[in-house]
Amino acid sequence: MEVSVESGFCSSTGNYSSKWNSPVLPQTPHLSLPSFLFSQLSPDALLKPAFIDAKSGKSISYGELRSLTNTVAHVLHSLGIKKGDVVLVVAPNFLHYPLLVLGVMSVGAIFSTANPLHTRLELQYQIQDTNPKLILTTQTLKSKLDEGMGSRPLLILLEELMDSLLHNPQHYPTFNVIINQDDIAALMYSSGTTGKSKSVVCLHRNFISMSCSLRHVWEAEDGAFNDIYLCVLPLFHMFGLSLFVCGTLAIQSTTVVLNKYSLEDMLVSVEKYKVTRLPVVPPMVVQLVRLQDGVKGYDLSSVKEVMCSGAPLGRVHMERFSKCYPQMRLSQCYGLTETCGPITLCNGFSGMVHESIGGLTPHIEAKIVDVRTGKPLPPLECGELYVRGPSVMKGYFKDPIATSLAIDKEGWLQTGDLCFIDMLGLVYIVDRIKELIKYKAYQVAPAELEEILLAHPEISEVAVIPYPDEGAGEIPMACIVKKGISEIEEECIISFVANKVAPYKKIRKVVFVDSIPRSASGKILRRHLKAKALTTHQQLQISSKL
CATH class of the missing domain: 3.30.300.30 (ANL, C-terminal domain)
Known part of the structure; x- marks a missing residue:
């Protein structure tokens, strides 16, 4: 097979491969995402903050994260939660959110989440769809969840749970349950291409692969271990969950968690904690440019990179940002809920406009398919982006028809995005075929x-x-x-x-x-x-x- 070194394109198969040397993925069948992440911890990281609350400055170290995850698993087990049960978290960002994710997965249960802005009806639809055995939510959101829910799952307030965990610490033996890489780790909601949102089945294998890929790419950067990330993205969304649970924990860096986004709070946090990497969505980039005069009062000199995803960022906005903040590297990445996080990453160029969403991450293959003929296309030709790899979802929960429409028999996920790949293997979004x-x-x-x-x-x-x-x-x-x-x-x-x-x-x-x-x-x-x-x-x- 003749594969182009520059583009990664194979003329005989029509496939594009990642230009990264793919790291070896763990082959141990009995492995969960939490056990994988904690097995990688270095002694130097144990006392290092894993997460810091932006407002209060309270933190949780990697050592505490590991022990508290074990505690959460024991507490959930005492509540009757067992392997395969669904636990739904309905809450905005807070310091211990990642702890809940890892705790639920450690007991062998299935983590699911919902947008706290959802109405009672929207939450009811999701609850009926996944049938959670336990719902964890806040006092403020309780009223949306405690009435009209039919057969009611157990509902516990996060304030009470976290108060009990943190102020009445108990030492538990390591929680022991056999969890396989092919077990379901999470049910994350995606709108798909049409109709109501669908529940995406994410395996432990998917998240472990995502962790390995992000670690491999980010560790290529100098000083990755000492990077400070700011989490302004919602952790109930796959973009935030994959970056700040799979990614930053894998490279053992520190994440500052903002409970709710506001431009002022973001700027204060960047200055206070000397944030080096700032993942955002396009409206935040637009706001940084539009309100640049107000931004000048803050010291943002620590920021090396602004990583943008969630939607395509227009060239005009990129040019304006580059002129306003020439010292920052503006990069785009691309992923779907169905791919369990980003599958392209771009290093960007400081002070320059680069419209690419980056190159394929390790282990990811792609095809650009002619929307009329279904044939794969060479570099610089536009078609629908298909992707395949170990981070691609198993399918949609209890929906084999939707799954078969999204993933073909060879494992290719149809993204619904019109793209092309250039001669250097960089991916560009031209338009969206899907109607979202x-x-x-x-x-x-x-x-x-x-x-x-x-x-x-x-x-x-x-x-x-x-x-x-x-x-x-x-x-x-x-x-x-x-x-x-x-x-x-x-x-x-x-x-x-x-x-x-x-x-x-x-x-x-x-x-x-x-x-x-x-x-x-x-x-x-x-x-x-x-x-x-x-x-x-x-x-x-x-x-x-x-």
């Missing part, structure tokens, strides 16, 4: 909002499409066909949806149309609606100026 709306890096499924809107008695037809927004990236816009002589207005439609979904899913713009364009098979032609909406908006802008 990316609002501040959250995934919003149009079909879910359309289903809600169609329940309104004065709406005949509806299509929800993305509308460009500088601050959010995209906002959900509803194209509405009124029923009969209805005089329904935009505000009514927006409020109708607002109390039924999480804030990031809200309809934020409405246009009224005569009809919804559809294909012969009945599929909504969203691209036509997007083009019409943009043209109409531009015309309105011009007329208002005149």
